[in-house]
Amino acid sequence: MTVFDLLIEYIREGRIHLDTSRFKDRRATYHDPCNYGRQAQRRFGHGFFEEPRWILSQCMDHWQDLYPARMNQICCGGGGGTLNTGYNEERIFYARRKFDQIKTSGADMLVVPCHSCHGQFNAVKKDYGMENLEIKYLWELVADCLVVG
């Protein structure tokens, strides 16, 4: 079972309730991590593209997809262990196409379901003049939108 399936199960079965107005004034977008999307599709025949998008839509009424996305997504540059090789300048250079994409979307919040992507975006956003871009785990978004009590 994946984190996507677990979150979907909680929402569908009514075990958690979400307030979609919590971030109604924000412009959010979603980044497909290579290994949950394209690589999972290539290796195992199922890419997790729709599941995280469905979860995002339970948390906010409006959000904007990046282009291109899904199988043609652009990698953030933080995967495959590159956060821990010490080749940092190269890793920043790698992210330039991703940041072009994010800037074009006009988003001020980027939702990701991957620890490597999350680390990379936070580490290099300043290099691309986007220090105000909020990087949010998908499960952090869900936790923030929880209606408690």
Add this chain to the structure above:
Amino acid sequence: MVLEYSPMETQSIIALNTLEHGRCRPWPFLQDFCLTCGICAGACPASGVDGFDPRKLVRMISLGMEDETVSERWPWICTMCGKCANLCPMEIDIPGLVRKIRSRRRREEVPGILHKGLEAALETGNNLRLPKDDYVFILEEIAAEPGFEGFTVPIDKTGARILTTIHNKLVNTHTEDLKHWWKIFHAAGEDWTVPSENWEGTNWGYFTGDDAAIRKFWKNSVL
């Protein structure tokens, strides 16, 4: 309608069916079928670094230059994102090739902290060599913060429905990020647990191409 083949076409079909692909046996990533089109190089965000790109790497393997690729930095700058392979008209598994090249590095020459962290995980159950007492203290300290009244971290609970692991940065530099799943589990009334030992969820053997270490790592954590 019956298809008819010319003698030349028949000859090619026989040749294709008896082709040995000898070099694809130790390196089974179809590198010898590269058409040299360069789509991979155009798609790759790491093209140009060190004068490398995926096409050059594939050609080097096809030409028998494995050792030369192993000593290059580039296979460690590539993230194995798979954009190249997704577009390759010959379905060459370039990320698989990169990972195989990484696996050929002498372990003490693996860049950065990747192999050191993996060794630490195999010896101590986590990439940081964080002692059990410190780890448990951190979890309990975070759970005692405001907003977590009536919540305790269910460490080593037997018979729980869900066993979780932890990314080492969440008990190191990013402890705030432990809370998101805790809030969700608490709200959902989930029956879950987290182990006091072998709790590491980040297996760097995937990155270093070390399949034996991957198996040992998960065997430690699951059993």
